[in-house]
């Protein structure tokens with residue numbers, strides 16, 4: 288099943304506190320974003336990578352050393368919010384309405400072709416599918432530093448990306464968000480608003496989004512573990 292992927296990569300990495308876009312953080316000696324891009328550039332089912340970037344960083348992205356077919360990459364400008372960066376990527380797609388479109392955070396370098404294939408298959412079957420993992424911690428609602436409620440975690444999942452959709456569904460969802468001035472933290476929250484059922488496939492706890500400084504050593508450890516696995 289072929290697909291296209293929009294990779295939002297136009298953030299500032301404020302929570303990482305590096306003073307520059309965290310996607311250029313060296314991870315195993317290569318920029319974080321290079322690891323993410325490699326997976327899709329090497330996936331024969333991936334037709335196009337739509338990279339949404341800050342215009343002033345375009346040259347940096349072009350200078351990345353990558354593995355795979357970099358001719359798949361097309362660039363769009365990012366926006367103020369992640370959703371806008373994705374929307375700009377979506378606007379650049381001229382394809383049939385049943386084309387499969389994935390959205391994957393540039394900051395999640397440990398996605399695998401196996402999980403991509405799972406979420407693509409599910410979206411092909413159902414129209415909308417996302418990746419996640421069951422939560423492992425107890426989750427509580429807090430107000431003014433006081434516990435208000437412990438939430439039953441048996442049905443709670445930690446949601447990741449890729450998130451995969453039929454093009455027509457993603458278009459309708461983003462259109463609804465524009466008309467209603469709605470800002471979601473992921474694409475699925477927009478699709479939920481147009482009452483389209485979103486399926487989930489189980490991904491991996493390795494598929495972290497590098498967000499704060501602690502994630503750097505988690506990322507280095509995951510990279511180390513993966514290179515050990517490849518040697519076996």
Ligand SMILES: Nc1ccn([C@@H]2O[C@H](COP(=O)(O)OP(=O)(O)OP(=O)(O)O)[C@@H](O)[C@H]2O)c(=O)n1
Nearest residue numbers: 295296297298299300301302367368372393394
């Ligand atoms: N206006 C934005 C904001 C975020 N992103 C991208 O969306 C992904 C997930 O966002 P996040 O992890 O929040 O990255 P940042 O926005 O850079 O981080 P922060 O919120 O700490 O600034 C990242 O690949 C980021 O580059 C984007 O394309 N455009």
Ligand SMILES: C[C@](O)(CO)[C@H](O)COP(=O)(O)O
Nearest residue numbers: 369392446447448472473496
């Ligand atoms: C899309 C996402 O990765 C799903 O967990 C997450 O919502 C992105 O949040 P961010 O604050 O934009 O990184």
